[in-house]
Amino acid sequence: MTNLSPIIRVMVSVVVSLIATAGIISFYEPFYPFTMFIGVILICLFTLIAYSASKSFSWNHSILFSRPHMKWVLPFGLIFPALLMASSAPDQSHIETSIMFVIVYFVTYLVYMCLSFIGMSKLIHLDASGKSSKYSFSIYLVIPFVTWMVYFIAFFPATMTPDSLSQWGQAHSYDWSNWHPLVHTWLLTVLVQIWDSPGVLALFQVFMMALVWAYGMKSIEKRGVSFVWLSLFTVLVAAWPVLGIYSISLWKDVLYSIVLFLFCVLTFNIVFTRGVWLTQKSNLLLLFVTSLGVAFFRHNGFPVFLVMGILLLIVFRQHWKPLLANFIAVLAIYLVVTGPIFTALDVRPTEAKEALGIPTQQMANIVINGDLTEDQEAYVSNVMPLPMWEKFYHPYKVDPIKFSGEYDDTFIANDLGAFLKVWSGMVIQNPGLAIEAFLKETSIVWQMHEPEKPGYTSNFLTYIYKDNEYGLENKIFFPTITSNVKEYLEDSEKNFLTTIWRPASYLFAIVFLTFTAWMKFNRRASVWLISLPVLLNVGSVAATLPAQDFRYLFSNVPLALFLIAMIWIGQSKMSDAHE
Known part of the structure; x- marks a missing residue:
């Protein structure tokens, strides 16, 4: 097509874009005035993409389709679009005939496949090199900090749910429970000594999020990317509604996500300097503190640290001494704190039911719809009376069962082996129902499009739960600001639920961008360590998910945005340069 005249290329591009737009829109929505407006935008966009590809895209000269790369690119380019379609497919009752159904799916698949190949090819050759600036770190810090302070003012002093209030109570009563990670509660306890208001943690989170983002952008800038482009991108990031409202949401998941994202940035520095970053003591101290945060700020953080610590030791074994020292130190502190210290402080442990959400959901679905042996029926009756399983079962959250008052957590905890034996037997006998329960309960992990009711997404709130026992409440200083920010959040959720307010969208972006970066930087396996x-x-999270709450997967958001900037690094910039 590159040998055709410009006029013919334009005509062909327009025809291709019309077909692509019709297929994409039909896949997601019936045609009505708003989709027609979207269609015009897509036609223009697809025409530009098709015309640009017809001018410059070459199968023979693209690095992407060279023989060493092709064996990886082709399977990914064929599988990824299918997964994307499965994740984003809505109710499609508007597609009335089987023939139209096949045509729409075929066209949509071809569009996504072509976009995947073209996108990878463009990103592999992308190089946003430019000047650095000694003031750039301050720019990367101030832009998001000032923007997110608007949320602080709008919803002063913070937003809080019962989970947040529970930790607030512990921070003042010193009646410790590890239901919420206790080290995170201890941090809150220290902060409220400075200012006895939820606002102190909100301010801390706003500053930490801005600081970590600034550090990430500066790290990319050191690889040669223009500070001007990174500054402009930071403006977009600062305006991202998820980051804004979560910066003042007092959930343990937020601070955990911040340190987990920082861990990704540190890994980026290790990877792109091939381990040289580890030779500086200040960097090792930062890695140590971040590792502690990952291990302590959520219960599932410790396994993440263990796996990453072992893999970093293997991949960067030439720098094994500092990595091993960090690993042993964090492990020792974790064991001492969660062992003797917790015992001395009489810390109440996490209840067993908190880790059994998925098995409980599978049990419930099988009890209601499947086949049980007499022994299995007897056991589940002891856990909860049989009629209650159906009464409290919600396919997208396990909390109604866990907190029903009928669910006997103590019975399970007394013999966890018996529970696992019965559960595994029920799953083997009813694999289809077990898979169905798992997919529904983990919908928020893998499904971009929100399921039909009773499916739901719990995204954010803009207030402190009212009538709480601590007398905490929001204060509105500037009603116009509060109203406008709330409207901005609600509009973003209403119009961009699938793209902005479903964490699976960020997961697909992470996989696509990481794979492309892996190809771009000569298939260095260490690139995958960043994500x-x-x-x-x-x-x-998928193994223990209790409900469809975005906050459990909040860490997807800053990483996906960071990877967009990371992919701007030129192919030649992964070097042995010292920090």
Whole structure:
């Protein structure tokens, strides 16, 4: 097509874009005035992409399709679009005939496949090199900090749910429970000595999020990317509604996500300097503190640290001494704190039911719809009376069962082996129902499009739960600011639920960008380590997910945005340069 005249290329591009737009829109929505408006935008966008590809895209000269790369690119380019479609497919009752159904799916698949190949090819050759600036770190810090302070003012002093209030109570009563990670509660306890208001943690989170983002952008800038482009991108990031409202949301998941993202940035520095970053003591101190945060700020963080610590030791074994010292130190502190110290302080342990969400959901679905042996029926009746399983079962959250008052957590905890034996037997006998329960409960992990009711997404709130026992409440200083920010959040959720307010969208972006970076930087396996902390978190969340809350996967957001900037690094910039 590159040999055709410009006029013919334009005509062909327009025809291709019309077909692509019709297929994409039909896949997601019936045609009505708003989709027609979207269609015009897509036609223009697809025409530009098709015309640009017709001018410059070459199968023969693209690095992407060279023989060493092709054996990886082709499977990914064929599988990724299919997974993307499965994740984003809505109710499609508007597609009335089987023939139209096949045509729409075929066209949509071809569009996504072509976009994947073209996107990878463009990103591999992308190089946003430019000047650095001694003031750039301050720019990367101030832009998000000032923007997110608007949320602080709008919803002063913070937003809080019962989980937040529970930790607030512990921080004042010193009646410790590890239901919420106790080290995170201790941090809150220290902060409220400075200012006895939820605002102190909100301010701390706002500053830490801005600081970590600034550090990440500066790290990319050191690899040669223009500070001007990174500054402009930071403006977009600062305006991202998820980051803004979460910066003042007092959930343990927020601070954990911040340190987990920082761990990804540190891994980026290790990877792009091939371990040389580890030779500086200040960097090792930062790695140590960050590792402690990952291990302590959520219960699933410790396994993430363990896996990452072992893999870093293997991949960067030439720098094994500092990595091993960090690993042993964090492990020792974790064992001492969660062992003797917790015992001395009489810390109440986490209840067993908190780790059994998925098995409980599978049990419930099988009890209601499947086949049980007499022994299995007897056991589940002891856990909860049989009629209650159906009464409290919600396919997208396990909390109604856990907190029903009928669910006997003590019975399970007394013989966890018996529970696992019965559960595994029920799953083997009813694999289809077990898979169905798992996919529904973990919908927020893998599904971009929100499921039909009773599916839901719990994204954010803009207030402190009212009538709480601590007398905490929001204060509105500037009603116009509060109203406008709330409207901005609600509009973003209403119009961009699938793209902005479903964490699976960020997961697909992480996988695509990491794979492209892996190809771009000569298939260095260490590139995958940059995203691995968040991917491990996704896996651990999927194994224990209690409800469809975005906050459990908040770490997907800053990493996906960071990877967009990382892919701007030129191919030649992964070097042995010292920090």
